[in-house]
Amino acid sequence: MDRRRFITQTSAGSAFIGLGGLSLNACSRETKKHITILHTNDVHSHIDTFPKSHSSYPNLGGVARRATLVESIRRENPNTLLLDAGDIFQGTPYFNFYGGELEFKLMSKLNYDAATIGNHDFDNGIDGLFAQLPNATFQLLSANYDFSNTVMNGYVKPYSIYVVNGLKIGVYGLGIELDGLVTKKLFKETKYLDPFEIASDIETTLKVDEKCDLILCLSHLGYHYKSESKPDDLKLAGKTKFTDLIIGGHTHTFLDKPTVTKNADGKNILVNQVGCYGINLGRIDFYFDSEGSIEAKGTRIIV
Numbered sequence: 001m002d003r004r005r006f007i008t009q010t011s012a013g014s015a016f017i018g019l020g021g022l023s024l025n026a027c028s029r030e031t032k033k034h035i036t037i038l039h040t041n042d043v044h045s046h047i048d049t050f051p052k053s054h055s056s057y058p059n060l061g062g063v064a065r066r067a068t069l070v071e072s073i074r075r076e077n078p079n080t081l082l083l084d085a086g087d088i089f090q091g092t093p094y095f096n097f098y099g100g101e102l103e104f105k106l107m108s109k110l111n112y113d114a115a116t117i118g119n120h121d122f123d124n125g126i127d128g129l130f131a132q133l134p135n136a137t138f139q140l141l142s143a144n145y146d147f148s149n150t151v152m153n154g155y156v157k158p159y160s161i162y163v164v165n166g167l168k169i170g171v172y173g174l175g176i177e178l179d180g181l182v183t184k185k186l187f188k189e190t191k192y193l194d195p196f197e198i199a200s201d202i203e204t205t206l207k208v209d210e211k212c213d214l215i216l217c218l219s220h221l222g223y224h225y226k227s228e229s230k231p232d233d234l235k236l237a238g239k240t241k242f243t244d245l246i247i248g249g250h251t252h253t254f255l256d257k258p259t260v261t262k263n264a265d266g267k268n269i270l271v272n273q274v275g276c277y278g279i280n281l282g283r284i285d286f287y288f289d290s291e292g293s294i295e296a297k298g299t300r301i302i303v
């Protein structure tokens with residue numbers, strides 16, 4: 001499926017963008033397959049709803065509200081994946097007291113399918129992260145962290161494939177360089193590999209060898225940096241060929257709608273990030289028609 005045409009929509013009101021000859025009513029025609037992708041990033045141990053008196057996020061967020069939203073969307077479309085782009089840990093006393101146990105258990109209750117690893121997920125050390133793995137029923141994905149000389153060896157996959165509504169969905173993970181963000185004693189012998197090179201290898205494997213219909217990246221690189229030498233999601237998008245959506249984290253970027261940009265072949269790719277602390281839930285609906293085209297509609301839902 002080489003033709004990718006995207007519509008984006010925000011929760012604050014519809015903002016439709018027609019690309020590549022897409023008419024504004026294209027999604028109204030009959031489609032064969034419908035896949036929903038829900039996503040979070042940088043939740044940072046925020047379990048409870050913010051208090052009404054909070055200066056920035058009054059009465060927003062909370063795992064209970066997110067669970068209700070996710071359940072409702074799954075009833076609407078059972079062909080749904082729930083993903084996270086990292087920094088699950090650190091930010092409230094829940095992490096200080098329980099070391100990530102509660103976060104992983106609640107994500108498991110919500111039936112997350114996969115998450116990538118952020119820099120703050122090493123805040124209790126790699127041994128602390130490893131200790132919480134029994135509480136996670138979802139898969140941790142990271143293609144550019146080499147854990148071969150650590151306790152995490154064999155517990156993190158570069159990618160996973162999910163068969164949803166008869167379609168193969170390939171999901172891979174990428175992490176930010178830890179040196180300078182995390183002390184060496186915390187990440188120990190974890191090796192950081194070039195995310196652009198790894199992404200190219202993994203997406204080619206997913207498309208050519210695994211024959212995936214849709215390819216997603218869970219990235220904790222950050223949305224955009226001025227430095228040309230620092231990897232970010234927009235630069236990554238411009239270097240990929242087969243990835244359809246990059247779900248980002250790390251920079252706490254609140255996007256009103258997914259960014260539509262071009263990949264290395266001049267085709268459309270979506271980049272999205274929904275801020276931080278669980279106050280938003282990202283939603284991307286992919287539609288596959290009988291002609292092999294993909295259309296997408298992106299929504300940011302305030303929790």
